[in-house]
Amino acid sequence: MPTASVSPLRSRWRAFAFIGVEAWWWLVGLFYLCAALAVAPFLLFGIGWLAVPTLVDWLDHLAARARERSAGYARTVAPPHAPVSRGSLSFRERVALLTTGEFRRNGAWLLGHLLLVPFVILLGIGLPLAAVNGLTSAFVWWAMPLDDPQYAPFPVTSWPLAAAAFAIAVACALITWVLLPWLARRTAASTLAVLWPDRVTEMAQQIESLSRSRAAALDAHSSELRRIERELHDGAQNRLVGVVMMIGLAQRSLETNPDAVASYLTKAQDAASDALTGLREMVHDIYPPVLDELGLGGAASTLTSRSGVPCTLDVSRLRRAPAAVESAAYFVLAEALTNAAKYAQASTVAVTLSSESSGAEETVVVRVEDDGVGGAVVGGAGSGLAGVARRAEALGGTLSVASPTGGPTVVKVELPCGF
Known part of the structure; x- marks a missing residue:
């Protein structure tokens, strides 16, 4: 279902929820980065390499979940993700895990996610909360004690300040209304741009697959035509030639040896029956009834x-x-x-x-x-x-x-x- 068919309020709530989920996964990504940095010094002593497969699998899991979330928000189908089962690995294989294109792509996404999502959270969650806080402060400041005023973002202690807080809240609400869907879309699009396999490569693979299928279909069609031609030539055609010969002999025997006509016609009938059987078998081989x-x-x-x-x-x-x-x-x-x-x-x-x-x-x-x-x-x-x-x-x-x-x-x- 396209986004345009969703009500404006619902689409903005959906964008807000998406950014909220991204904020939670930002914390998970930060925890992962801290774990990776804690392991990094031990790589020099060798013991840290024992944790490399686990860290690579965790990063792969984080990237796969991000791809699924972004594809879900963008209402598209993410490429399937198959987790890799890693058994005992040699030191060279552990080093190779850190040099794969997938690991570099996932690592680039994680660093970009950790750097950019705080700004997304600030705009996508901070502005709505600021709007709610400003509206609340503008209407309830008079009920609060003078020594404990409301803050929106300044202390509200008078009607002019309450009006200013209300205006700021309205401005934040309007900015949120315009900015929130765009912010969520750009976040999802940037994640997919990094983690989705290159569309050009994917399209080239599809074209190559279609070319192979077309070549196989033409080859199968050509082989089938040769088989049909061979069976017609060696089977039904020879038998039909026999039918024609037997009928010709029968015609000539009408004048010279009428008693042999029946024998020739019987042989012609047998040859015609064999030819019919061969044609039926050939049709069966093309498409079985x-x-x-x-x-x-x-x-x-x-x-x-x-x-x-x-x-x-x-x-x-x-x-x-x-x-x-x-x-x-x-x-x-x-x-x-x-x-x-x-x-x-x-x-x-x-x-x-x-x-x-x-x-x-x-x-x-x-x-x-x-x-x-x-x-x-x-x-x-x-x-x-x-x-x-x-x-x-x-x-x-x-x-x-x-x-x-x-x-x-x-x-x-x-x-x-x-x-």
């Missing part, structure tokens, strides 16, 4: 029931998806089951098809796990996983394979639905 009839879950059940290895199938969290996605998932599953049967030496295969939502996008996930010998590598000799990867990339999806030697092998394909 079972997907229209039973959906991806039913089609997967058909595949697993025909597998040479006993399979279990879980489609309890699967929802309907676009035809192109279901078709790709079907063939991905077929190739994965073929790989498991040919190369894995597995005794059981567990197949899970599910639909997962991430924000506005839904993804179909195909997961195939076997208890075979492992050692599968994408692009490896005879693995067949390169074809799975191409199908996934053509739709902007991803393939991940976990296959340690000795098994088990887990093949996971994620296909975005685009809706």
Whole structure:
């Protein structure tokens, strides 16, 4: 929801609350800086390096929370933050933690936050409080003892001074009304400008990803056309040529050997039936009709029931998806089951098809796990996983394979639905 649709009073209260939260986190950041400065001298003696991973993780946590707060106020979606699990690190790895681009970016944000937020607090919280204090002093000064006057910001001991306090309070209120939303927006924008990954780099990565998907789609399309042409040439075309030849022989036999006509026509009928069967198989390989009839879950059940290895199938969290996605998932599953049967030496295969939502996008996930010998590598000799990867990339999806030697092998394909 855009900020313009929020009432003016509510938007200013929201800005005031945002600055108040930033004031609290400013204190947390100050505590962190004091802790880091306390550890710094001990780096010379070596013992301080033991605390470096913890300090880096704390700073990463502070920066991530700041990015989330600022993105929430700006009503945008912050990039996901995945905390890094650090085990035992060598001295060189601890030194490397302090030289990463992320640490430098987080450190620059913390120093800027500690320097600038006091001014933000002074203007964003001090001015509203000054306005409230001035209005209060202007109206209740007469009820206070002469030796304990109200201060707004000067002692109010007479009606002229009360009027001056009232005017100052009104001025502070007007300045607050105009300044508060701008101040909160600039604070959030500056935080995102420092902590958000470079938009140019992000856009370049997206363009590169789209280029790879487009190249994979063109490659898959070209391979599919070559396969269809090969199957037509080697299969249906040869059989249809046979049909034409048998019919021609039958025509010539009408005059010379009428008894042989029936035999030729029978052979022509058989060749036509074979050609029709081949065409049906080719159409099935382009888009299996079972997907229209039973959906991806039913089609997967058909595949697993025909597998040479006993399979279990879980489609309890699967929802309907676009035809192109279901078709790709079907063939991905077929190739994965073929790989498991040919190369894995597995005794059981567990197949899970599910639909997962991430924000506005839904993804179909195909997961195939076997208890075979492992050692599968994408692009490896005879693995067949390169074809799975191409199908996934053509739709902007991803393939991940976990296959340690000795098994088990887990093949996971994620296909975005685009809706």
